[in-house]
Amino acid sequence: MVFRLMRKFDCRLLPQIRTLSALLNDLAKIRQFGIVLEVFDEIVKAGIRPDIFIYTVVIRSFCESKDFVRACEMIHQMESNVAELNVVVYNVLIHGLCKNHGVWEAVEVKNGLVKRGLRADIITYNTLVLGLCRVEQFDVAVELMDEMIKLGFVPSEAVVTSLVEGLRRKGKVEDVLSLVKKVGEIGLAPNLFVYNALINSLCKNGKFDEAELLYNEMESKGLHANDVTFSILIDSFCRRGEMDIALSFLSKMREAGIKVTVYPYNSLISGYCKLGNLCLAESFFNEMINNRLQPTVITYTSLLSGYCNEGKLHKAFRLYHEMTGKAIAPNTYTYTALISGLCRANMMVEAVRLFGQMVERNIMPNEVTYNVLIEGYCKDGNMVKAFELFGEMVDKGLVPDTYTYRSLISGLCSVGRVSEAKEFLDGLHRDHRKLNEMCYSALLHGYCKEGKIEDALRACHEMVARGIDMDLVCYGILIDGTLKQHDTRRLLVLLKEMDDQGLSPDNVIYTSMIDANSKVGNLREAFGLWDIMIGEGCIPNVVTYTALINGLCKAGFIDKAELLCKEMLVSNLLPNQITYGCFIDRLAEEGNMDKAVELHNAIVKGVLANTVTYNIHIRGFCKLGRLEEAMELLVGMADNGILPDCITYSTIIYEHCRRGSLHEAIRLWDSMLNKGIMPDTLAYNFLIHGCCVAGELNKAFELCDDMFRRGVKPSKVTHDILARGNHSKNSYENVDQ
Missing domain, CATH: 1.25.40.10 (Tetratricopeptide repeat domain)
Structure with missing residues (x-):
């Protein structure tokens, strides 16, 4: 204002150039760039020749106003009017261009400095590298970084961090390592943020050894790991299933006095769930709660996914209701884990219902969600629904x-x-x-x-x-x-x-060949393959041992089978239900039910019994006419949480019919239907024949009609039984066959 009044009244005493420069600088500091340009016009009209400092402020004002045409014009005017140029004014233009996506024009300005007898300084290079990083031109940024280091300039920490982070995001981990090495050689140690980002990238790219080396290098340079560093490393070990090393880093974290956050807990819970060790996963979950840390959706999803993988759906859904009760919203991964568990349990109706709830709540299913549902329908044999979902998946833009x-x-x-x-x-x-x-x-x-x-x-x-x-x-x-x-x-x-x-053949192929030979009694060939397998470095698994044990049991070499079972235990392999079933089947065939019962009880105690082992045992008792003990086993199945199947019921129904206890056979039949167990053709044949023998022909034909209603196809034997009626009372052997 004073300057304008002096001009208005034609005052001969005008301010000094230094005063005007200070005035413009102060206006620029409070971002009054419009006034700066107005005052500059007054200066020019007053015939005052601007100096380099005034031009610098004016060029900055044009850049801040995004008027780069005028800024460049001012540069040319300055070059004509100012005797001694400096790099500062060009840095101002370079900064303005970089800030407004004109990075290539900024590079041209830098390249033109030599013609003007000027050299780019540290600010020039730092500004350009940051500008290039902003537009993701990392290769050129690396070239400029190399150029500045050769000139003896030390880049700023912000510049190094920006370039490292950009290269890391692009997956150029090798370039990042090279850059860190270069700046280290000139005495600039990257900060903790850079190290953490780099360690994280190395872990994500599977370069775990390099990540650990970088961690050690960081420590040797006096940079101490923080909670982020430890979280990254613990997560990387958990993803690889190296839980012991993950726990050692958790101990280091605690020893350093760093508070364990929710992230390491999430990694540990997820890691143990993937290994099927739900006991330890639950332990860390409880420890987390005790430490007053709030579980996240990731925590809950990891744990309930673990439950679903182990078939513990009741626990998974209990956890699901707990998280929603705490207002923690389930995400796509949560629903997908639950749907997958339901599909594996052949509970397709419930899986589809949950899928519908998911969509209603605007939680969009992804490719994995559709894949698990499609697989569920395929395993259920419902190919119409499977292909309907396949079409829906494609229509929604998801890629199969x-x-x-x-x-x-x-x-x-x-x-x-x-x-x-x-x-x-x-x-x-x-x-x-x-x-x-x-x-x-x-x-x-x-x-x-x-x-x-x-x-x-x-x-x-x-x-x-x-x-x-x-x-x-x-x-x-x-x-x-x-x-x-x-x-x-x-x-x-x-x-x-x-x-x-x-x-070379693997365990699966060797096991197939051993099993095939064992089944036909060719034990010499089976054991020959066993020796070759071990000689080739293939380690037998439970299935391989069971195949040989089955062959030995069928051939009557039960003592040798027991020796092989002991060898299996020495190899830290636990026999499964099928292994024990081989022994029980042989003992039942020999009529040695006392030893079979003893082995069965051991299986039940070891929680290894299943429907198949019970069925073998029940068949053995029925074959020996010990029906009461067979019935006790049927009751015991429910007590031990094991569901009987059609074979279980039809075996006992057959024995009741053979004894003439049709009333008891029908009672068991009704019990089977009430439990939702679908009878097969053989089961129908047993009961129809029992009805015919007992003279209950109407009941026999009712059962035949029921077969058609349920979609069970009668066999030739079914028709033969009905054709004979009650004229052949001793034909159970034919029915059994």
């Missing part, structure tokens, strides 16, 4: 993957529609969908299950022609199918083909 395709191919094969599965796979290939060996292995399994080895081999040739290599799983399926057809010649051809491709 090899997991989706494999489930659908496998589902079609499981319901006997192998030719449709092949057509579906060929259609996917024509549409250029990505397929892998898993998709083809599902088709191969379908062909082999139906004994169509030639079709399976043709599919293999197509698979290889389409650029997908045969793997051990594919060969394993072909070998298993060949073994079931007792085709030794083809088996040898497949084994040679594997060897030519540098593939």
Whole structure:
């Protein structure tokens, strides 16, 4: 205002250039850039020649006003009027351009400094590197960083951090490591944020050894890990299942006096759940609560996912209700875990209901959600619903993957529609969908299950022609199918083909061959394969041991089977229900039910008994005419939380009918139906025959009608029984066959 009055009254005493420069600087500090430009115009009109400092403020004002055309014009005017230029004014222009996405123009300004007899300084380089990082031009930023280091400039911590973070986000971890090494050589240690970000990237890229080395380097430079560092490292070990090392870092964290946050707890709970160690997962969950830490949706989802994987759905849903009761909103992963658990338990109605709730609450299902539901329907044999969901998934813009395709191919094969599965796979290939060996292995399994080895081999040739290599799983399926057809010649051809491709049989293939030989009583060959397997470094598993034990038991070598079982225990392998079933089956066949009962009780105590072992035992008692003990076992199943199946009931119903206890047989039949257990053709045949023998022909025909209503197909034996009526009272053997 004073300056304008002096101009208005034609005052001959004008302010000094230094005063005007200070005035403009003060105006710029309070961001009055418009007034700066107005005063500058007055200065020029007054015939005052601006100096470099005034030009610097004016150029900054134009940059802040985003008028870069005028800013550049002012640069040219300054170059004509000022004798001694400096780099500061150019840095102002470079900063303005970088701030407003004109980074390439800024680089041109920097490159033009040499012509003007000027050199870029540390501020020039720092500004440009930050600007390049802002527009994600990291390669050029690295070049400029190298250039400035060669010139002896030490980049600022902010510049290093920005470049490291940018390269890290782009996955250029090697470039980051190289950069950290370079700045370290000039005495600049990256800060804790940089180290944490870099350690995190290395862990995510699977470079765990490098991450640990960087952690050690960080400590050696006097930078102490914080809660973020420890959280990253603990999470990386938990993801790899290296829980002991994760716990050692948790101890280090506590020793350093750092408060354990929710993040390490989440990692530990997730890690133990994935390993199936729910006891320790629950322990950390409770410890977290005791430490007054609030579980997050990730905490709950990890734990309930673990419960679902172990089939403990009641615990999973209890946890789900607990989290929603605490106003912790479930997310897509939470619902997907629960839906997956329900599908695995064959509870499709409940799974679909939960899927509907999820959508109603605007929680959008992802590819995995659809995949688990599609797989559930496929395993249930409901291919109509599976393909409906597949179509819905595509309509919603979700991309099916090899997991989706494999489930659908496998589902079609499981319901006997192998030719449709092949057509579906060929259609996917024509549409250029990505397929892998898993998709083809599902088709191969379908062909082999139906004994169509030639079709399976043709599919293999197509698979290889389409650029997908045969793997051990594919060969394993072909070998298993060949073994079931007792085709030794083809088996040898497949084994040679594997060897030519540098593939060696694995546990699964050796076990298939051992099992096939054991089942036909060829124990010499089975044990020969066992020796080769061990010699090749393949470690037998429970299935391998059980295959040999089964062969020995069937051949009557129960003592040798027991020795093999003891060897199994020495190898830290626990026998399963099938292993024990081999012994019980043999003991029942021999009529040695006392020893069978003793073994069965041991199984129950070890929580290894299942429906199959009970059925073997019940059949043994019925065969010996000890029906009362068979009935006791049926009651004991419920007490031990094991559900009987159709075989359980039909075995006892058969024995009651054979004894003429039709009333008791019908009572058991009704009990079976009330429990929702679907009778099969054999079960109907037993009871229909019992009714005919007892002269209850009306009841027999009622049962036949019931068969049709339930969609159970009568066999030739069913028709024969009804045709004979009550004329053949001693024909139970034919019914059994």
